Amino acid sequence: MISTEIFNVIVRSIFIFLVLFGLIKLLGRKQISQLTFFEYVIGITVGNIAASVSIGLKDHFWVGMVGLITWTVIPFILRMITLKNQTIRNILIGKPTIMIKRGKIISNNLSQQKYNKADIMELLREKNVFKLSDVEMAVLETNGELTVQKQQQHEEHPSPDTQPTISYVKRPEKQCPMKQRKDLFQAIIKKCQADLELYALTTDSTTIKASVKKHIESLNELMENLQPFISKKKT
Template structure:
């Protein structure tokens, strides 16, 4: 067999083994790496390249080396799941860089981080004033996580006393101009309903590059023709308007009713619905 043919076969075999090993070892191999995972990734890649191109070396010997570099880390991962001490030994521990607003210079030296590098990492977290930082820790993957002081943290709904509901993941129902039936069924909807919603905004499914439906049954579409404009979803606005109209109707019925029991019932229901509208307004206007 010509050399190029043998190299092609070796490369395909190495690629298949490397792909399988990476899948088994987990997604950490393609995310932020620890020291051990960094060394492992480099070595597996080097071995795969070596057994692909070195036609004078025995192919099986390269496979054995590749398996050893796979099996030992694979076994160590199970041991590290059970042993915190072993996990710290291989992956290291997070180190505090800033505590109670003060930089710990000794820890900076241990991690060999300069003041300029610390400031650069802070800027990467959108922190430009070090006085705003209450606590910062250098994680084992080299990332700096920052906790701002209380008065510097962004306002949230809980700070304002606003109750919010958990957001439900939007379902993608159209991709490349084609229906995706499973997400539609998850929402309890049909193609007929979706076609009706698309007609309301004046588009056909063939013109939609990507379409999603949220928990409020609002349809969001991205069209192939970026010059075309589609109206913003109005599902939340319509629901809020309907609730307000219903509450106003109850007040009208209460004022027009001659029966005292009915009048009190309408007034009570109107107050209860007004409370519901007040709670839902921040959600439906978001």
């Protein structure tokens, strides 16, 4: 037969599992690669408390539950605050940092983020970039991932040997399918937004940042207004 102590551990573990399930739903869904360092530490702490409550704290079960809930509710409250206050978000989570600009490493930002050249080159190789001269800009995101924009002259192009032979035989014109044109239009708008956001990161001017933000909002409004026509199926 199962001893009373083992039975209590099983019951506590099931109960804590259900509580954690609800608390995690409260915090929202993110992949591990998307977690910031702050969120990662919170996750480890919550997991440690949950394990301790499951197999320990025999006489203080509810005290442990209070600690578990507190460590989960605090990040939720802070997340709500950071959604509305950019300054607090920058303090708690940080902000993207430009590490490379036009093929040159920004040393001050490198030391500030506790990275060295070898670390940056390793991140670049993960993006299939092997030379600094190929990089127009590289930004270290708050989750530790490096976002790389290649210089135009170093963008990947098909090899001349693999390019199809150009035929000048006249053939009936064939229009591009409507769906492809709609997808292309949306991709162009999204690229414009990404370029604007990247440009805002390169300047310290509040006027330019405000202007860029206004243009991004205009593009968002444009997409919202055109969405009914883009999503409309051809009859």
